[in-house]
Each structure stands twice: as structure tokens, then as C-alpha cells.
Amino acid sequence: MGDLLDRLRAALPAEAVVTDPDVTVSYARDMAGFCEAGAPAAVVLPRTVEQVQHVMRTACELRVPVVPQGARTGLSGAANAVDGCVVLSLVKMDRILEIDPVNRIAVVEPGVVNAVLSRAVAERGLYYPPDPSSWEQCTIGGNIGTGSGGLCCVKYGVTAEYVLGLDVVLADGRLLRTGRRTAKGVAGYDLTRLFVGSEGSLGVVVRAVLALRPAPPRQLALAAEFPSAATACAAVCSIMERGHTPSLLELMDRTTIRAVNDLARMGLPETTEALLLAAFDTPDPAADLAAVAELCTAAGATAVVPAEDAAESELLLQARRLSLPALERVTGTTMIDDVAVPRSRLAAMLDGVAEIAARHGLVIGVCAHAGDGNTHPVVCFDPADPAAAARARASFDDIMALGLDLGGTITGEHGVGLLKKDWLARELGPVSLDLHRSLKHVFDPYGILNPGKVF
Template sequence: MSELVALLREGLPPESILTDPDVTASYAHDMASFCPAGAPAVVVLPRTVDEVRHVLRTATALRVPVVPQGARTGLSGAANAVEGCVVLSLTRMDAILEIDPVNRIAVVEPGVVNADLSKAVAAHGLAYPPDPSSWEQCTIGGNIGTGSGGLCCVKYGVTAEYVLGLDVVLADGRLLRTGRRTAKGVAGYDLTRLFVGSEGTLGVVVRAVLALKPAPPRQLVLAAEFGSTAAAGEAVARIMAAGHTPSLLELMDATTIEAVNRVTRMGLPDSTQALLLAGFDTQDPAAELAAVGELCRAAGATEVVPADDAAESELLLAARRATLVALESVKGTTMIDDVCVPRGRLAEFLDGVAAIAERRRLTIGVVAHAGDGNTHPTVCFDSSDEDERRRAQASFDDIMALGLELGGTITGEHGVGVLKRDWLARELGPDSVALQRQIREVFDPLGILNPGKVL
């Protein structure tokens, strides 16, 4: 410990090195449940690329594990410390280095908060579309590390589609530049995409070139109520099959609706088994809403409420925004999952989760980015009740198995981290796992980068 800190101080200012155990303990884990975390030996908060390189060189020399972190809003344990590690917090590298309206790119450091970037580019008439629900706290580096998504993915895609190039510090301190600043580029293997979603296991992102889009018109939103999950699933299928491209398409099940009603007193009917929210940010969103409203009615919607303006749209979205707080109020602790299934099997998944909740005697609400099949089953439990904790953990495995059975994947946007390591092997199979481990060894032969995560 003393040698590690002494060497770190050779390339870092004193205020960038934290060793007080009471302070370093606050950097031990992200927001995931059921994920072990060790005690960091030290937390470092560099401000420059050279300081990051110094940290990695020191860690390599002493064979000390390094855990890169952003804002720790992740939900899979990917940012959790391992015993005796260096926690490398990148939150102080938070500069927006460039916004180029002509080439529609932004160049940023990893600690830039997603919402801050969105506001900065909006001043130029541009948008950075990926919008995780934690967008007001999460950082771009964390978004890149987990390959995060958000509400607008159905139309605009996920983080990977907006990362054009990266500067990455490798485990031994070398600085690697990948990708490009141009709209096109196919020179060599796509190492940029390899780093996106790698959860800090291949290198540490210190700079990113991000693609931007023209800012869209304000969206209008429609809410449709259904008496069954099957009817809501049919509506999603009809909307997508008809060629519509909503800016958001969100689905809430009956358990979530009940929790939201209790907290917000929105007065949604008790008979509502599913609520579908569809948004459009086209030049004529009212016409899109009218067409989608008819499709919802044809699928069995009991009520369809289109907004007339942006203010009404925000009121309709209030239910979706309140889901996490509402579900947390049920038992005090939640475990949020992110299984992604084919759109056509959403109703089967919701019904399957309801059956799991009944069998495990738990409350499990589901909200979904229905447009891309990415669901978020949220298990509500009392963390002080050991039996309930055990049942909550068992329900997690049940939900993973259900997702794979329906042709889905164990994670759509939260990443693997610690939480889903065993399930990743089940999804990928031994040959794929072996190849991915070999790739990891090429970048990090000593195995010091975020050990115990992903693979």
C-alpha cells in the first residue's frame, strides 16, 4: 500500500489521491444489487491523460488491479471495486473539448455528464440522442463502457452507433487512438466498437469523438390503455409492422401501473393491465399519433389519449418517469434487470414474469422500451428479510432463463458486470467465451483491468 501510494504521488497531485478508508468505501460499488464489492486500496481522480497513463503504468509495475469508474450509476456491478484495487475515477475529466456543427461531432472527456453534453450541443441546434434514464448523473465514459441506451433507442439507436473514435489508455500505459472524425471510415478492424460495451476490461477511455444529429422537433405523445398484456403486445407488433418509427414506445405492466397510481395518484383505471406510450418527433406528429391510435384501438385498447401539445405530452410521460421511485416505494429495495426479447414476444415475457412473481411470492413490475424489446423487470424486496432476499435472487435467475427461452439476450443496455457473468456464458457458449477471453488477454495480458467483470 505504501509503495503504491508513493509511486502514484510521483505523477498525481496530492488532492487526486484518496486513501481514507471511510472515503474510499464510498467508491466501492455502483447501484446494482447482489453484486460483491471489495475494499479499494486507493482512489485516484486524475484530470489529464498523462495522469491516467501514470496510474496504469504504476498498476502494471506493481501488478495491482485497476477498476475504472464513472458516476457509478450502473446496474450490473461493472464499477464495483475488487479487494486492494486502484479505483480510477474519471469524473474530474469532464471537459467538452469541441463541438463541430459542420461535421456534426463533439469531442469530450469521459467524465462529461450526458445531460450536460445534450444541453451544450442543443445550443448549436444539434442533439446527442442516447439518453439513459440516469442521463442527469451518468457520464459519457460510463455510457461507452456499458454500451448504454435509453428511451429514444427505438428511433435513434444506442451509444455504439454514436461513438466514432476513442483515445484509450491501455493496461501498460500506452495511448491508443481508434476510429475517426469523418462520417465514413472502414480502415482496419473496428476497434472502436470493440471498446464500446467492454466495461473497462480492455482499456480506459480518456477521449471520445461522438456523432451528433440535428435537433428534432418537439415530440407529441399518446397513451393507450389495454385490458391485457396480449392486446398491448399486439399493438406494438401492429405499430412496427405498419412502418412507424416512434421516437419512444414504452410499455408498463399492471404491477408498475398500480405502484405509480399509489405514489402519483394519477388515477389510471384498476382494470388497466398495460399502458403503452408512443411518441413522435416528426414534422407532423399529430397525424402519426392518429394513425397509431387507430392501430391501438384495433388491437384492443380500452382508451387512447393523444396529447395536443408538448405540455400534455410531458404529463402523459410523467407516469413512465415515476416508475422507479414508485417501485422502490413498494418494499424499499429494487433489483432492476434489462432482458431484451424479440418485439413479437413481449406479451409472453410480461406474462412469464408475472408467473415468476406469483411463484416466488414477490412484487415484480416490468417497464419496457417496447419498440426494441428491451424490458426492465424490477424486483421489489425487503433487503432486511433474508428469505425475501433469497427469493429475489432466485427470481433473477428465473427471469434470465425466461428471456433466453424466448430468443432474447440477458442484457440490452446495462451490461454484464458481476451480476450476469454466469449467464453470459450460457448465452454465448464456450467457443465464443474462449475467443473473447483471448481478445481480453491481448489488451490486458496481466489481467489487471477490472478483473472479475464480464468474463
């Protein structure tokens, strides 16, 4: 241990290497429940690429595990420390290096906060679409590591679709550059996409070239109340089948609505079984909302309320953003699932979750990116009650199994980390899992990068 610390400090500023256990413990885990976390030997907070390279060279030579971290807002345990590791926190590498309106790109360091980047490019008339619920805290590096999404995915897609190129420090300290700055490019294997969603298991992202879009018009939203999950999901299918492209299409079940009302006194309709939020940022959003309102009514909506202006729209969307914090208050602890299913199976997913909640005697609220079938069942339980915690874990596994049975995937945007390792093996199958492990060995032959995560 002394050798590790001496060698780290030899090429790093004193303040960049933290060993006080009262401080390092705060870097031990992300926001996931039911995931073990070890005690790091040190936390390193580099500010330059060269400092990251020094950390990785040292760790490689001494065979010390390294756990890369962003803001630790993740929900799968991917950023959790292992005993004796170096936690490599990239939050100090937080510069926006370039915003190029002509080529519509931004070049950033990994510690840039998502919302900071979004506001900076907006000042130049541009738009960075990925907007996870934690966008005010989460970093671009973390977004890349987990392949995160957000409320706008139904129209604009997820993080992977906006990463054009990366600078990555490999396990042995070498600097790899992938991708491009151009609008098109197919030279060689797509290593950039390989790193997106790899959860720090293949290399440490130290710079990213991101695609931007022109800023869209301000969106207008509507809220539609439904008497059942089935009627709400029928409306979702109808909206997508008719070719509409909403900028947002979100669903909240009755449990979630009540939780948001308890938290923020927003006056949402607690008697409804499902609330669908739709928004458009088109040149004539009112016309698009009117068409969607007709489809919602035809599917069985009991009420459709369009916002009259951007302020009312934002109020509706704020209700959706408060879903997870509101559900956390129900019992004090939550386990957040992240199962995506085909849109046509969305109703079966929600009905199945309701059955699982009743069978285990738990409160499980569901909020969903309905437009792309990505559901977030949130299991609420009392962690001080061992029986409740056991039921919560069992319900989580039942929800994962249900998602796979419906032709879905175990994670749409939160990643695998520690929480879903066993389920990843079931989804991938033995041939794919073997290839994953082979790729990991190519990039990290000594297994020091985020060991024990993903698979």
C-alpha cells in the same frame, strides 16, 4: 501498499489520491444489488490523460488491479471495487472539448454527464440521442462502457451507434486512438466498437468523438390503455409492422402504474393492465399519433389519450422516467433485470414474468422499451428478510432463463458486470467465450483491468 501510494503521488496532485477509508468506501460499488464489493486501496481522480497514463503504468508495473468508474449509476456491479484495487474515477475529466455543427460531432472527456452534453449541443441546434433513465447523473464514459440505451432507442439506436472514435489508455499506460472524425471510415478492424460495452475490461476511455444529429421537432405523445399485456404487445407489433417509426414506444404494467401513482400522484389509470406510451418527433406528429391510435384501438385498447401539446407529452414521459424510482419505494430494495427479446415474443416475456412473480410470491413490476423488445422486470423485496432475498435471486435467474428461451439476450443496455457473469457464459457458448477471453488477454495480459467482471 506504501510503494503503490508513493508512486501514485509522485506524479499526481495530492488531492487526486484519496485513501481515507471513510471516503473510499463510498466508491466501492454501483447501484446493483446482490453483487460483492471489495475495499479499494485508493481512489484516484485524474483530470488529464497523462495522469491516467501514470496510474496505469504504475498499476501495471506493480500488478495492482484497477477499476475504472463513472458516476456509479450502473446496475450490474461492473464498477464495484475489488480488495486492494485502485478505483480510477473519471468524473473530474468532465470537459466538452468541441462541438462541431458542420461535421456534426462532439469531442468530450469521459466524465461529461449525459444531460449536460445533450443541453450543450441543443444550444447549437443539434441532438445527442442516447438518453438513459439516469441521464441527469450518468457519464458518457459510463454510457460507453456499458453500451447504454434509453427511451429513444426505437428510432435513434443505442450509444454504440454514436461513438465514432476513442482515445483509450491501455493496461500498460500506452495511449490508443481508434476510429475517426469523418462520417464514413472502414480502415482496419473496428476497435472502437470493441471498446463500447467492454465495461472497463480492455482499457480506460479518456476521450470520445461522438456523432450528433440535427435537433428534431418537439415530440407529441399518446397513452393507450389495454386490458392485458397480450393486447398491448399486439399493438406494438402492429405499429412496427406497419412501418411507423416512433421516437418512443414504452410500456408500463399495472404494478408499475400503481407504484408511479403512489410516488407522484399522477393519476395514471390503475385499472388497466398495461399502459403503452408512443411519441413522434416527425414534421406532423399529430397525424402519426392518429394512425397509431387506430392501431391501438384495433388491438384492443380500452382508451387512447393523445397529448395536446409538448407539456402534456412531457408529463406522460415523466411517468415512465419515474418507473424505477417508484418501484424502489415498494419494499425499499429492487433487483432490476434487463432482458431483451424479439418484439414478437414480448407478450410471452411479460406473461412469463407475471407467472414467475406469482410462483415466488414477489412483487415484480415491468417497464419496457417496447419498440425494441427491451424489458426491465423490477423485483421488489425486503433485503432484511433472508427468505425474500433468496426468492428475489431465484426469480431473477428464472427471468434470465425465460429471456434466453424466448430467443433473447441477458442484457440490452445495462451490461454484464458481476451480476450476469454466469448467464453470459450460457448465452455466448464455449467457442465465443474462449475468443472473448483471448481478446481480453491481448489488451490486458496481466488481468489488472476490472478483474472478475464480465466473464
